[in-house]
Amino acid sequence: xxxxxxxxxxxxxxxxxxxxxxxxxxxxxxxxxxxxxxxxxxxxxxxxxxxxxxxxxxxxxxxxxxxxxxxxxxxxxxxxxxxxxxxxxxxxxxxxxxxxxxxxxxxxxxxxxxxxxxxxxxxxxxxxxxxxxxxxxxxxxxxxxxxxxxxxxxxxxxxxxxxxxxxxxxxxxxxxxxxxxxxxxxxxxxxxxxxxxxxxxxxxxxxxxxxxxxxxxxxxxxxxxxxxxxxxxxxxxxxxxxxxxxxxxxxxxxxxxxxxxxxxxxxxxxxxxxxxxxxxxx
Numbered sequence: 001x002x003x004x005x006x007x008x009x010x011x012x013x014x015x016x017x018x019x020x021x022x023x024x025x026x027x028x029x030x031x032x033x034x035x036x037x038x039x040x041x042x043x044x045x046x047x048x049x050x051x052x053x054x055x056x057x058x059x060x061x062x063x064x065x066x067x068x069x070x071x072x073x074x075x076x077x078x079x080x081x082x083x084x085x086x087x088x089x090x091x092x093x094x095x096x097x098x099x100x101x102x103x104x105x106x107x108x109x110x111x112x113x114x115x116x117x118x119x120x121x122x123x124x125x126x127x128x129x130x131x132x133x134x135x136x137x138x139x140x141x142x143x144x145x146x147x148x149x150x151x152x153x154x155x156x157x158x159x160x161x162x163x164x165x166x167x168x169x170x171x172x173x174x175x176x177x178x179x180x181x182x183x184x185x186x187x188x189x190x191x192x193x194x195x196x197x198x199x200x201x202x203x204x205x206x207x208x209x210x211x212x213x214x215x216x217x218x219x220x221x222x223x224x225x226x227x228x229x230x231x232x233x234x235x236x237x238x239x240x241x242x243x244x245x246x247x248x249x250x251x252x253x254x255x256x257x258x259x260x261x262x263x264x265x266x267x268x269x270x271x272x273x274x275x276x277x278x279x280x281x282x
Contacts, residue, residue, distance in 0.1 A: 006025070006026025006027065006028060006245060006246075006268060006271065007026065007027075007245075007246045007247070007248065007264045007265070007267040007268035007271060008027060008028035008029055008030055008055075008057070008245065008246070008247050008248070008264065009027075009029055009030070009247070009248050009250075009260050009261070009264050010029070010030050010031070010059075010247060010248065010249050010250060010251065011029040011030065011031050011047075011050060011056075012250075012254055013043070013046070014254065015257045015260075016046040016049070016050065018257040019050050019053075019054070019257075020049050020050055020052075020053055022053075022054070022261070024261070024264070024265065024268070025268075026268065027054055027264070028054050028055040028056065028057065028089070028245065029050055029054055029055075029056055029057075030056070030057040030058070030059050030090075030247050031047065031056065031057075031058060031059070032058075032059055032060065032061050033058045033059075033060055033078075033079055033082045034060065034061055034062045036082060037075075037078040037079075037082070047086065048086075051086050051087075055088075055089045056086050056087075056088045056089070057088045057089060057090035057091065057092065057201070057245075057247070058079070058082060058083065058086070058088045058090070058091045058092070059091075059092045059093075059139075059170075059247075060079065060091070060092065060093040060094070061093075061094060061098070061108065062075060062098065062099070063075065063076075063079075063093050063094075063124075063128060064096070064097045064098045064099035064100075065093055065094070065095065065096070065097070065121055065124045065125060065128070065138070066095055066096050066097040066109075066111045066117065066120075066121050066124075067097035067098070067099055067100060067124075068097075068100065068120065069099065069100060069101075070123075070124060070127060071124055071127055071128055071131075072099070073131075076127075076128065076131040076132070077131075079091075079131075079132065080131055080132055080133070083132050083133075083134065089245075090137060090170075090200060090201055090245065091132060091134065091135075091136045091137070092136060092137040092138070092139055092170045092201060093128070093136055093137075093138060093139070094108050094138075094139050094141065095121070095138050095139060095140065095141055095158070095161075096108035096109055096110065096111070096141055097109050097111055108141065110141060110143060110147055111147075112147050112148070112149035112150055112151075113150045113151060113152040113153075113154065113157040114149060114150070114151045114152075115151050118151075118152070118157060118160060118161065118164075121161060122161055122164040122165050125138065125161065125165040125167050126165055129165065129166070129167065135166060135167055135168060136167050136168075137167060137168045137169060137170040137200045137201055138158065138161060138162070138167055138168070138169060138170060139169075139170040139171075139172050139175070139203070140154065140155075140158060140169070140170075140171060140172055140175050140176065140179075141154075141175060141179070142172070142174070142175040142178045142179055142220035143178075143179040143182060143183055144182050144217060144219075145182070145183075146183055154179075154190075155190060155193055155194065158198075159195060159198065162198050168198055168199070168200035168201075169194070169195075169198040169199050169200065170199075170200065170201045170202075170203060171194060171199050171201070171202050171203070171237070171244075172202075172203035172204075172205070173191070173202060173203065173204055173230050173233045173234050173237060174203065174204060174205040174206070174207055174220060174226070174227075174230050174249075175203070175205075175220060176190050176191060176233065177207070177218075177227075177229055177230050177233060178207050178218045178219070178220045181215075181218050182217055182218055187229075187233055188233070188236065191233050191236055191237050191240075192236075192240070194237070194241070196240070196241035196242065199241055199244055200244065200245075201244060201245050201246070201247065202234065202237070202238070202244050202245070202246040202247070203246075203247050203249055204226050204230060204231075204234060204246060204247065204248055204249065204263075204267060205220065205222045205226065205230075205248070205249035205250070206221060206222060206223060206224030206225050206226050206227060206230075206250070207219060207220050207221055207224065207227065207230075208221045208223065208224050221252055222249050222250055222251035222252055223250070223251065223252030223253040224253065225263065226248070226263055231266075231270075234246075234267070234270065235270055235274075238270060238271060238274045239274055239277075242274060243271040243272075243274050244271075246267045246268075246271060248260060248263045248264050248267060
């Protein structure tokens with residue numbers, strides 16, 4: 001199923017019933033496929049009921065595309081099963097690593113952006129897209145410290161990956177702001193440099209200052225309302241590139257569905273305003 005650019009929510013089990021009954025125009029939902037890599041049961045029954053009403057996207061956290069090992073074939077097979085079953089309109093994954101030597105870590109870990117890493121990750125993306133039979137999107141990371149040994153800037157690296165593999169970009173605006181604040185560069189300049197043709201989806205989320213270091217280190221918690229600085233960057237981005245499917249992420253301190261829907265509706269209003277302004281100026 002395809003949809004016009006609209007705003008969606010990360011789907012939580014406690015919100016299944018409300019998601020099914022949601023009648024907001026253009027509503028859609030995103031899930032981590034790893035939570036549904038099982039034979040059946042109540043999770044699949046609920047996800048199928050949501051899919052009957054709304055488009056879905058799959059946002060992976062377990063492929064470890066930036067690792068030094070190829071994507072796990074069993075994981076790819078399970079992901080392909082979910083893609084075939086639910087026909088998501090978008091499939092995405094993080095630009096990070098989390099697996100080595102058969103050990104999986106729950107963190108999305110950074111890596112030096114070297115020429116060899118570019119070749120390796122492009123090969124992993126190619127294998128993933130071949131296994132799934134479709135294009136995927138890659139998400140920019142949230143970063144907390146400067147690593148040594150980079151050959152590329154982050155955006156340059158992402159663009160080269162997209163051009164080599166044909167994948168697209170999932171632009172997480174909160175990640176841009178968190179990384180820019182922590183590493184000392186301009187979030188606005190990053191947002192302004194993103195190629196419109198590559199962006200297939202946008203994420204919005206909340207962050208928080210580190211409990212010990214305070215605002216000197218921002219943490220991408222997904223556990224707070226979206227900060228006004230991130231809203232401003234979002235408006236700046238879509239004002240330049242136009243509307244894209246936009247997701248509200250919340251993975252901790254989960255509020256009521258009504259609260260999340262209000263943030264979703266705020267994002268939808270910005271998308272509609274941007275679309276209408278573009279039509280007027282055309």
